[in-house]
Amino acid sequence: MLKPGATIGILGGGQLARMLACAGARLGLRSHVFSPLADDPAFEVCAARTVADYTDEAALAAFAAAVDVVTYEFENVPAATAAFLDAHAPVRPNPRALALTQDRLVEKEFVRGLGIETAPFVDVADAAGLERAVAALGLPAILKTRRFGYDGKGQMTLREPADLAAADALLGAPCILEGFVPFAKEVSVVAARGADGEFRAYDLCENVHENHILALTVAPARVSLSTADEAVAITRRIAEAADYVGVIAVEMFVVAEAEGERLIVNEIAPRVHNSGHWTLDGAATSQFEQHMRAAAGLPLGSTRRHGARVEMRNLIGDQADRWREILAEEGACLHLYGKKETRPGRKMGHVTRVIPS
């Protein structure tokens, strides 16, 4: 258990690191941010900073020596970086959790190995493999690179045989083909597991994506109580199997069937997650503080929701230009990430609304 005044090292300097650093400061924890990009938003709110590449071992060694524990804001920390740091300081979540979630094939096999349903999938190494995969799964299906995908990057939907010709762009890297899931809703569980094994989940989040990017989250999700309970139980099984410490998010599809709702795990994020941003204003403990508590080995906080319902809308690209209007809206909580440049598809901020009753 770290003490107040301890330093948490954070790999990555984006908005998630920024919100983690501020949440840590509430608890008297110092943040040391490590990122290759000097302009990153998290550098504006941290006690110490390292601007260096993730492969710079001298910088990594100095960073590890300066911090009490290492965590990260994104799952694409190079495995060698995580292994190097792990030899010098505790890394939470552990590098195995990173490895499990960096590769879609490994992740899906891990989830299935726990007896949890995923979309049907086939490993795809090349064009011939893709043809075999399509024969097995049918169309439509989604071709994804096994690594480094996010916000719709590194994936394409194949609707008809002619679409396979365009797949070459992705097939330079190992891929998987995923069968199309005709879902009624997308939901996510944002939860935390403490260093002592304590597990706490927030209310189930209901998510709406636009152009493959999260647009809206509503908590609690409008699903049956038993579906919500099962979603949390699935997440707990995953976190325990990975000996996970920190906030974890598990995205799932809800499929509506005659006999009720069925859950299919889509993706695991070994970190705080966009669909948990509503907790900043809408829960007793934000997901960011919860993650810092877990990483520091402290007890987890209450996940109690404020109000009857909480909504979070992302501000993507020039949607953030509406900041004046949002600031003037009664009860709207505006969050801007301090990014220097607005780009289409870039997450610039979000707005939460707590609906009292």
Add this chain to the structure above:
Amino acid sequence: MLKPGATIGILGGGQLARMLACAGARLGLRSHVFSPLADDPAFEVCAARTVADYTDEAALAAFAAAVDVVTYEFENVPAATAAFLDAHAPVRPNPRALALTQDRLVEKEFVRGLGIETAPFVDVADAAGLERAVAALGLPAILKTRRFGYDGKGQMTLREPADLAAADALLGAPCILEGFVPFAKEVSVVAARGADGEFRAYDLCENVHENHILALTVAPARVSLSTADEAVAITRRIAEAADYVGVIAVEMFVVAEAEGERLIVNEIAPRVHNSGHWTLDGAATSQFEQHMRAAAGLPLGSTRRHGARVEMRNLIGDQADRWREILAEEGACLHLYGKKETRPGRKMGHVTRVIPS
């Protein structure tokens, strides 16, 4: 109206500046902290820092040039510093508000001039003046230095004539003697006035002091609705008369009389205030964000309270050693200020509890 990415300069680097800087970051505002003390807590969460004395004009000029607006976390900013900065950048709240609240005599005369009741008081320049003041006000009475007092520093209670002998320690500086107010409760209004004159108050705060230091705040205060309304109206009158921009706190005594409650203004703080810390977890917009909004010329946020009641307890000196226990308490929100050294009477943190119903 400043835009996201603008820089707010903050004079002072204590816990109030620290919480202001984090609140500004939520809105995409950068904070530049100016303090003579390199170890100050706010330096751990700001985008830019100046470690220099408040009389260092070269440092002040560079600071003013680097920021879009200047604000402060404490009322004892030297008048010359405020005047110098005001010539280079907008200072909010304005230097006149500072001047009004730095001197207890000036402050009380200003409040009385608005037709608002204060405790009886007499200016005291020396021992002979003190004897005349005691003759006028009677005992018990409280002798206070006109300037630089806080948390019971710079004041002593005179209960009987023999106590006057010990008053020499204070009489080296100009003082006032205040008549003793037999109050039923202490309350404070934490409110904000925007650059456009908009005024918004939080629920009235009920405060309990121990050893002259705030120990507990409960919101809303347990007073009549008309008393709460009058307290807000008094604060609004003060803020408007001072052409105030930012968060202001007005401490008042509630005197219980046969015909009802009477309010007596005790002290004005031209800044965010300890009795408003409950808003961090217990209101839609924290007092810190509210102040940053006002300083930046942005619209004020909702002051709506979460839950039926919110409590804030200060962690003074070694009370902060209870952090483990507080972290494990369901629904308690712990705040620690990152101060390097624990000293008796030093504010090390606070804990808020939102009571749902």
